[in-house]
Amino acid sequence: MSATGSTDVVAAVPARDLARLTLLGALVGLPAGLVAFAFVGAVHLLQELLWTDLPEALGADEPPWYLLLGLPVVGALLVAAARRLPGDGGHSPVDGLSMEPLPPVAAGSVALAALASLGFGVVLGPEAPLMALGSIVGVWVTRWTGVTGRARGLLGVSGASGAMSTLFGGPLVAGIMLLEAGAGALTAVTLLPPLAAAAVAYVLVTGFGDWTGLPMAGLAVPDLPEYDRVRPGSLVLALVVGVAAALLVTGVRRLARAVQATEPRVGRVPLLLVSGLGVGVLALAAEALGADPRDVLFSGQSSVPALVSESSVGVVLVLVVAKALAYGITMGGGFRGGPIFPAIFLGVGLASVAVAALDVSPTLAVAVGTAAGMAATSRLLLSAVMFSALLVGRAGLDTAPAAVIAAAAALLTVRLLDRPRPA
Template identity: 40%
Template sequence: MAQGPPATETAQLGELLRGRSFRMLLLVSALAGIPVSLLAFGFVSLEHWLQHGVWEWLPHQLGRSGPPWWWPLPALLLGGVLAALSISRLPGRGGHVPAHGLGLHATPPAALPGIVLAALASLPLGAVLGPEAPLMALGSGVALLCVARRDLPERARNVLGAAGAAAAISVIFGDPLVAGVLLIEAAGVGGPQLSVLLLPCLLAGGVGALVFTGFGRWSGFEIGALNLPTVPADHPPAVGDFLWGVPLAVLIACCAVPAVQLAGRLADLVERRTVPATVACATAVGGCAALYALTTGRSSAEAALSGQATLAQLAATPHAWSVGALLALVAFKGSAWVLSMGSLRGGPIFPALFLGTALAMALIGLPGFGPAPALAVGLAAGGATVLRLPLSAIVLATLLLGKDAADQLPLVIVSAVAAFATGELLRTPVARVGRSDRRR
């Protein structure tokens, strides 16, 4: 029979909930969710509008049906110059380096202009990154700005910053629950400390979700929240799906972990000579997208950007890509992802989800392995490996799979666990046994 929490923890929790300071923290978190969600809505809407202008509207104005193969080269060159100036000249160095993960530390309000400008220079112009990390930094900084108290305790600053990040990230995930789970799992807390973080994050995320949902319907603006309008219909996973799916999850981890590690080394090099190195890396990202277009005859936009829109297309029409085109997409976009993580500004999650799915979809011709299991494996394995948060990856994959999530959930869980375990083993150096030990 399951037992409840120890009496000491229960007493601590009751004392915490009755405390005036915690009630004030909840109130501030709820109130901060309103401006945070509105600013996050504006940021994502602007980023989406700029991306549409660069990759759709402007080519059409020039008489093109889509961006030509060379289009990413000037776009990424401009993005690299603007991002490099924002990183090198403004406080905060443009925010967290995506090769180092999401970045969950409280963001100083003084760093917000540099973070926003670096992200708007990177994301719409073709960086293979998502908006989640800048959004979290924006939410954290705005929440702290709402308090404007220098004597705020460090613990309260961290919790309030996390609540602001949860409210902001809910905009792009479209669900405050995903944001809450992600931040809680990343923080790695338990017991009464879990409630200290959980309640403000969920409250701020819920208020923020209410505000930006209502504001979005009233304004008619498209924020481009992560969703898959159509997913492949298929039967519940069979034995064959697991026989293919588990090795595929391991393969995705074996590809993703070296990519992230290489991006980390690149980030260290870029740190030494920020402006020229950032511009060079951004131009190389454009070169990867251009080579993909030349090699496959498809749009260069598929190999640039976060992959959010292309992920929806891939889920809806997986057979529209040949196996060769999908493998080329994984190779060129994967290379651009490494370069972007090491030099530009954004988040690593969206491209990881896309690349995992693209690699999985390239193998749907295997006997007994269809598009629906491939989508489940790709989302779960890509998210678990890069996030290093298996529960968050499972929740996110479940959200994206929508009504088919219940059928695919066993495969999602097994794939996430297999990919996470493989990734952690690859990241852990094997202890070398000395000669003296081998002689014994």
């Protein structure tokens, strides 16, 4: 998480205030969880409406070509409208996740831009808008508590943590991401309010998800086979995937910046429209080459199971290339959303080449690819390894050493690639 801004939110919190702030953090978790539930549910329902119900109403079993081309373009128009509102639709995903707080007046712009991006098929995840909305909720709630100064900033971070926990399998990954990124100069002790918010939000959202039937898990890969022992070849694969994921994600980010740099010349709205059309064209091209176009669209969260079970190396490579190009175009074109989950898809896709070609365990591929992709885009090591472990669960306990190597290789490679060249 290339955490930008807000690094001085909390320099120190007096011990006598920590208990009160922890209780307030738990309080913030309630509305943050409700906002997360409403947002994720709205994205899910919008995607079902546009990409399942609408094709069925048109008499098609799959989205026809004109929807693959047209829906991202319609989304681009809505994003352009949202970015005219206060807040510019939230932070740009080109430079990674940002912890810089937004004012409450930006909430409408953030929500509309994210729904228009995620619901209409462009390649971004829900984590950035959820963090922004959670932070806004935290700041708004604290206005009623009399908390001021840096403590208010801490509760704003708590709102972001609460929202993040709904995507990353509970409070632990969210807390480690905040600590590892240095958000608000957090220490282990001052993590208590964000962790309390994350725990409350996660329990609340999980309960609502079970009650309504809406899928609330950030990423779920069911029925993974047990990976029962560490093999030397697994560590070699992890190293290769980590380096490859870093190279690919770095290339995607450079493509995004190159696309973004054209905005002053072509204008925001034309760039959004062309970028949306480009995503649709890539989905159609992938379909012509034998892949499912819907695996090219969206963040990739729901496509990972199909990706690791794909038996054709060619189809896996088509999906990785098309997804990477669509990801870069989406980020640079001015859409709004998070950069982590598409990078995880790319990491798992690279590992899935070995599944299809060498009969490598899909459990290992998910663990290694998740750790490599998340580390490459977030620049965080521990968070990537922990999320990878949560994702594969008990079936993949022995994948931990390989996941560590994949994440470390990705992080080191990205940092080497980011080093400025000597003049």
